[in-house]
Amino acid sequence: MLKIEGLNSHYGRSHIIQGIDLSAAPGEVIGIFGRNGVGKTTLLKTIAGWVKPSSGTIRLGDVSLAGLEPDRITRSGVGLVPEDRRIFPGLTVEENLTLGLMQVRGRSASAGRAVISEIYDRFPRLRERRHQLGTTLSGGEQQMLAMARVLVGEPQLVLVDEPSEGLAPMIVAEVFAIVRELKERGAMVLLVEQNVHEALAVTDRFVVIERGRIVLTGEAEDAKDRERLMEALAV
Numbered sequence: 428m429l430k431i432e433g434l435n436s437h438y439g440r441s442h443i444i445q446g447i448d449l450s451a452a453p454g455e456v457i458g459i460f461g462r463n464g465v466g467k468t469t470l471l472k473t474i475a476g477w478v479k480p481s482s483g484t485i486r487l488g489d490v491s492l493a494g495l496e497p498d499r500i501t502r503s504g505v506g507l508v509p510e511d512r513r514i515f516p517g518l519t520v521e522e523n524l525t526l527g528l529m530q531v532r533g534r535s536a537s538a539g540r541a542v543i544s545e546i547y548d549r550f551p552r553l554r555e556r557r558h559q560l561g562t563t564l565s566g567g568e569q570q571m572l573a574m575a576r577v578l579v580g581e582p583q584l585v586l587v588d589e590p591s592e593g594l595a596p597m598i599v600a601e602v603f604a605i606v607r608e609l610k611e612r613g614a615m616v617l618l619v620e621q622n623v624h625e626a627l628a629v630t631d632r633f634v635v636i637e638r639g640r641i642v643l644t645g646e647a648e649d650a651k652d653r654e655r656l657m658e659a660l661a662v
Contacts, residue, residue, distance in 0.1 A: 428450065428451065428452050428453070428487075428488065428615075429449075429450060429451040429485075429486070429487055429584055429615055430450045430484070430485075430486045431447060431448060431449040431450065431474070431483070431484070431485050431486075432448050432483060432484045433446055433447075433448065433482060433483040433484065434446070434447045434448075434449075434470075434473065434480055434482075434483035434484070434485065434493075435447075435480060435481040435482045435483055436469060436473045436478050436479065436480045436481050437481050438469070438478075442481075442639065443466045443469045443478075443639050444466050444469055444470055444473055444480075444639050445466075445638070445639035445640050446483070446640065447470060447483075447636075447639070447640065447641055448641070449634065449641070451584070451615040451616075451617065452615065453583070453613045453614070453615060454610055454611075454612075454613045454614070454615070455610070455615055455616075455631050455632070456606060456609075456610050456615075456616040456618060456629055456630045456631050457615075457616070457617050457618065457630060457631065457632050457633065457634065458618050458620065458623075458626045458627065458630035458632070458633035458634070458647065459471075459617055459618065459619045459620075459633070459634055459636060460619075460620070460623060460626075460633060460634070460635050460636070460656065460660060461635050461636040461637060461660075462637075462660070465636045465637050465638060465639065466636055466638070466639040467588075467619045467636055468510060468588055468589075468619060469639075470617075470619075470636070471507060471509075471586040471588050471617060471619060472507075472509075473485075474492065474500075474505065474584075474586060474617070475497060475500055475501075475505055475507040475586055476492070476495055476496055476497035476499070476500040477497055477507075479494065480493050480494065487503060487504060487505065487583060487584055488504075488583075490503050490504075492505070501530050501580065501582075502530060502531070502532060504582050504583035504584060505582055505583070505584045505585075505586065506530070506577035506578075506580055506582035506584070506585045506586065507577070507585075507586045507588070508573050508574050508577050508585070508586065508587045508588060508590060509573075509588050510588040510589040510592065510619075512569050512570060512572075512573040513573065514561040514564075514569055514572050514573055514576070515561055516560060516561040516562035517560060517561070517562065518560065518561055519557065519558050519559060519560055519561070520553050520556050520557045520558070520559055520561065520564070520572055521543070521557040521558065523561055523572055523576055524543050524546060524553075524572075524575060524576055524579055525539075525543070526576065527575075527576035527577065527578075527579040527580055528542065528543070528579050528580070530579070530580030530582070531580055531581060539579075542579050542581075543579060546575050546578060546579055549575070549578075549608075550571050550575050552568060552571060553568070553571060553572060553575060556568065566593055566594060567594050567595060567598035570590060570594060570598065570602060571598075571601070571602075574587075574590070574602070574605055578605075578609075582614060583614060583615065584614065584615045584616075584617070585609055585614050585615070585616045585617075586616075586617050587606065587616060587617070587618045587619065587620075588619045589619055589620060589621060590602045590603075590606075590618075590620065591603075591620060591621075591622045591625065592621070599622070599625065603625055603626075603628065603629050606618060606629045607629055610629070618630060623656070623657075623660060627647050627653065627656075630647040631646070631647055631648075632644065632645065632646055632647060633645055633646075633647055633652075633656060635656065635659050635660065642659070643655060643656065643659050
């Protein structure tokens with residue numbers, strides 16, 4: 428289980444995350460909503476270790492993540508799909524996926540090949556382009572690769588930041604299908620997404636962040652909670 432308590436983080440003197448409490452259980456998808464610049468991305472980056480927390484606790488099961496280096500957090504079972512995707516443009520699709528295998532220590536070469544084969548079965552487009560450089564991929568293909576690279580590490584917690592931004596509707600549907608698969612596998616997912624209506628179709632609960640604080644929580648299937656969400660976001 429993920430448990431965050433009293434989390435604060437800063438950029439210089441700017442207090443971005445202000446006392447956030449949040450939890451997630453295996454197989455649960457939590458939507459994180461709010462206007463631009465309220466701290467949603469910073470929250471994910473703080474959990475992933477890209478931003479150091481100023482105070483508070485982040486626990487994944489029995490492991491305390493707060494203050495650890497990003498590579499140790501990754502090996503503890505956390506995968507981040509950042510908004511800018513962060514694939515390696517000078518490496519091939521397969522080389523990008525092979526780097527993702529390094530998230531799990533002690534896995535044999537044959538087991539790694541089997542995992543990549545499964546990924547190719549799930550993403551036939553990536554199999555077709557496995558020898559192409561990342562820089563030659565379309566935006567949708569880069570998003571698929573970013574998510575696939577996280578999946579090869581078989582994380583317990585997946586942090587997904589604005590996965591549908593700039594993508595065609597068909598690719599967006601495929602992205603959210605992957606989120607559903609993660610849920611079915613028992614992974615926890617924190618999903619930051621501006622496409623609220625699409626996101627609600629895959630989330631169990633949601634939170635709304637304003638000025639670094641959670642100001643609203645609700646159940647995605649509860650009609651009154653959804654109405655309050657739409658009012659808060661003026662969607």
